[in-house]
Amino acid sequence: GNSVTQMEGPVTLSEEAFLTINCTYTATGYPSLFWYVQYPGEGLQLLLKATKADDKGSNKGFEATYRKETTSFHLEKGSVQVSDSAVYFCARAIPSGSARQLTFGSGTQLTVLP
Amino acid sequence: DVKVTQSSRYLVKRTGEKVFLECVQDMDHENMFWYRQDPGLGLRLIYFSYDVKMKEKGDIPEGYSVSREKKERFSLILESASTNQTSMYLCASSGQGTANEKLFFGSGTQLSVL
Numbered sequence: 612g613n614s615v616t617q618m619e620g621p622v623t624l625s626e627e628a629f630l631t632i633n634c635t636y637t638a639t640g641y642p643s644l645f646w647y648v649q650y651p652g653e654g655l656q657l658l659l660k661a662t663k664a665d666d667k668g669s670n671k672g673f674e675a676t677y678r679k680e681t682t683s684f685h686l687e688k689g690s691v692q693v694s695d696s697a698v699y700f701c702a703r704a705i706p707s708g709s710a711r712q713l714t715f716g717s718g719t720q721l722t723v724l725p
Numbered sequence: 726d727v728k729v730t731q732s733s734r735y736l737v738k739r740t741g742e743k744v745f746l747e748c749v750q751d752m753d754h755e756n757m758f759w760y761r762q763d764p765g766l767g768l769r770l771i772y773f774s775y776d777v778k779m780k781e782k783g784d785i786p787e788g789y790s791v792s793r794e795k796k797e798r799f800s801l802i803l804e805s806a807s808t809n810q811t812s813m814y815l816c817a818s819s820g821q822g823t824a825n826e827k828l829f830f831g832s833g834t835q836l837s838v839l
Contacts, residue, residue: 643826654729654815654830655768700767704826712819712826717767 617701617716624691624723632686632719634675634701643704644668644677644684645713650697658686658699691723728752731816731831738838744803746834748816755821757799758828759783759791762813774799806838 618633636644643662647655659668664679673688686699701716732747750757756775760768760783770783772791780791788810792800799818803810813835817828 645826647828652832654817654832655828656830657827660826713828715768717765718762 615701615703615714615716617699618719619717621720621722624721626693626723626725627690628723630686630688630691630695630721632699632701632721634684634686634716636682636684636701636703641679644675645702645704646673646675646684646686647700647702647715648697649700649718655700691721693723693725696721696723729816729818729829729831731814731834733834734832736834736836738803738806738836740807740838742803742806742838744806744836744838746801746803746814746816746836748799748801748831749797750799750816750818750829751797752818752820752829753796754818754829755796756819757793758817758819759789759799759801760815760817761785762815762833768815771801806836808838810836811838812836 614637616635645660646658648658649655659670661668661677664677667674667676675684675686677684698718698720700718702713704712729750738744758773759771762768769785771785771789772780772783774780774793777793777796790802813833815833816831819828
């Protein structure tokens with residue numbers, strides 16, 4: 612099936628720490644992969660994406676590399692800030708051509724302490 | 726600035742009431758979606774629509790219906806609210822083609838059914 616499994620939270624880090632949030636997906640073809648972020652009191656917004664194997668998506672210091680061999684798309688940031696505190700969702704596109712395109716993981720709550 | 730607007734931020738209803746959640750987008754998007762967000766479960770798709778008057782069931786449509794009479798507006802209806810429908814409801818929209826992989830979300834409606 613089409614599913615996304617991501618690291619359970621919550622994750623609490625100190626400012627300037629290194630962040631990794633794991634995400635794996637079930638492979639039906641080569642779907643596009645995404646990370647969405649939800650800041651407190653807001654809806655989700657696209658953080659980054661990758662559309663094919665070995666692509667690296669990046670934005671705001673965050674990176675994720677599309678790894679076909681491990682069916683993974685782990686989110687990383689070298690030095691987190693308090694403003695990065697949010698819920699992070701991994702998602703994959705369903706290659707069906709339907710308007711219903713995305714399957715989301717369960718979300719990982721990140722809290723960054725000053 | 727593009728926008729998806731949900732009519733209420735917080736809503737409290739009683740069991741058995743009929744509840745309407747409204748969503749409007751100003752991006753002329755073809756696709757609109759209703760998700761519910763619950764802790765540990767992430768986002769689950771309730772219904773989506775790919776055109777005016779068209780709708781398709783998502784993963785958890787039971788107890789819900791939708792209406793799309795105009796392109797910019799997508800309504801979620803709880804015919805007879807129950808306590809297990811207490812949740813955060815998120816509306817989203819997307820364009821056509823590859824653009825449909827990027828969702829734009831509203832800020833959410835936190836519904837409490839007592």
